[in-house]
Amino acid sequence: MEKLFTTRKIRLLIDSDDIDQKNKIIDTLYQWRYICFKAANQIYTHHYVQQQLREMLYLTEGVRARLSDIKKDAYGMLSTSRMNTSYQVLAQNYKGSIPMHIMSALNGNLVASFNKMSKALASGESSLPSFRKEIPIPFKGTDVKKFRSSREGAVFHFTLFDMPFKTYLGRAGDDKRELLRRLEASQVKLCTSSLALDNGKIFMLAVFQIERQEQPLDQDIIAEASLSLDYPIIVSVGNKRYTIGSKDEYLYKRLAIQAAIRRKRKAMAFMNQHSREQLRQSTIENLMQSEKRYVAHKQHVYSKRLIEICLKNKAATLLLVDQTEKE
Incomplete structure (x- = not known):
C-alpha cells in the first residue's frame, strides 16, 4: 500500500x-530551542563549507580532495560520512545540554534539506538561509x-x-x-x-x-455541490443534504481583518509621509497577507470536508452546480 x-x-x-515542575519544563524547552537555533545554523555552515571546497580551484592538488569517507574512498578527506560530520560537531558542543536524539533528528532533517538545495547554492541562484530563534x-x-x-x-x-x-x-x-x-x-x-x-x-x-486505503466508489452515485450565501457549500447526495461551514463562521474573522485595514488607512490621513509608508509596509501589508492566508485556510478545510462527504457516500462523481448566489 x-x-x-x-x-x-x-x-x-x-x-x-506542580507549578515548579511546569516552570522548569517550560524553561528547559526554551533552552533546548535556543540550542537548536544555534545548532541549525552550524549544520548548514559546515555543509556549505564542505561543498564549497570543491569550488575552490585556487587550492593545490594536494589539498583538493573528494568529500567522502576515507574508509570507503582512498581519496576521501573525511574521517566519517558527511551526515555524521555535522553530528560530531553537535555532540562535541551540546552533549549533556540537550538530548542527542533531538540533535540527531535536527541533523537528519537539515542535511536532507541542504542536499536538495545544494545545486542552487553552488550555482549562486540561492543564498545560504539562516534560522531564527523560533525554530521548532x-x-x-x-x-x-x-x-x-x-x-x-x-x-x-x-x-x-x-x-x-x-x-x-x-x-x-x-x-x-x-x-x-x-x-x-x-x-x-x-x-x-x-x-x-x-x-x-x-x-x-x-x-x-x-x-492509503482503497476507497470503493459507486459510479452511479453523484454528489452535487453548490455555493450559497448562508452556507459556503451545500452538498446533495441522493436524498441526503449536507452543509459545510456557515456564513457567520466564515465571515466574522475576515470582516474583522478588513475593518482593521480600514481603520489603519483612515489613521494614515493624520500622519506624515514617512509614518504612512511605515504603517503601509508593516501593519497594513501584514493584515492583507493575514486575510489571504485565512481565506486559503478556509478553502482547504471546506474542500477536505467536501471530499470526506463524497467518500462517506461512495460518490464517484462531484458536480459544481447552481452558482447564481456566488459572490
Whole structure:
C-alpha cells in the first residue's frame, strides 16, 4: 500500500499540578530551542563549507580532495560520512545540554534539506538561509513514551524525554482525536515530529504515516455541490443534504481583518509621509497577507470536508452546480 504523511498541529499541556515542575519544563524547552537555533545554523555552515571546497580551484592538488569517507574512498578527506560530520560537531558542543536524539533528528532533517538545495547554492541562484530563534524542536517518533488515552479518548497522555504532557484538542479536534486514537491502537505511525513554542504555549507538529486505503466508489452515485450565501457549500447526495461551514463562521474573522485595514488607512490621513509608508509596509501589508492566508485556510478545510462527504457516500462523481448566489 502507498504510504502517506500528514501533519497536525496539536496543543499540549504539561501533565502536572506542580507549578515548579511546569516552570522548569517550560524553561528547559526554551533552552533546548535556543540550542537548536544555534545548532541549525552550524549544520548548514559546515555543509556549505564542505561543498564549497570543491569550488575552490585556487587550492593545490594536494589539498583538493573528494568529500567522502576515507574508509570507503582512498581519496576521501573525511574521517566519517558527511551526515555524521555535522553530528560530531553537535555532540562535541551540546552533549549533556540537550538530548542527542533531538540533535540527531535536527541533523537528519537539515542535511536532507541542504542536499536538495545544494545545486542552487553552488550555482549562486540561492543564498545560504539562516534560522531564527523560533525554530521548532525536532524529536523522533520513538521518543514518545507511555502513550495512553483517558476520558474515553478525549485526552491523550504521554511522556517526551521524561516530561509529562497531555493533549488539548478542543471542540473542533475530531480529526486529530481520530489520528491519536489510531496511533494508540498502532494503526498509524508517528514519524519525526517537532515541538513549537509560542508565547508560553506548547504545540506538537505531529507527522503521521498512514497507509492509503482503497476507497470503493459507486459510479452511479453523484454528489452535487453548490455555493450559497448562508452556507459556503451545500452538498446533495441522493436524498441526503449536507452543509459545510456557515456564513457567520466564515465571515466574522475576515470582516474583522478588513475593518482593521480600514481603520489603519483612515489613521494614515493624520500622519506624515514617512509614518504612512511605515504603517503601509508593516501593519497594513501584514493584515492583507493575514486575510489571504485565512481565506486559503478556509478553502482547504471546506474542500477536505467536501471530499470526506463524497467518500462517506461512495460518490464517484462531484458536480459544481447552481452558482447564481456566488459572490
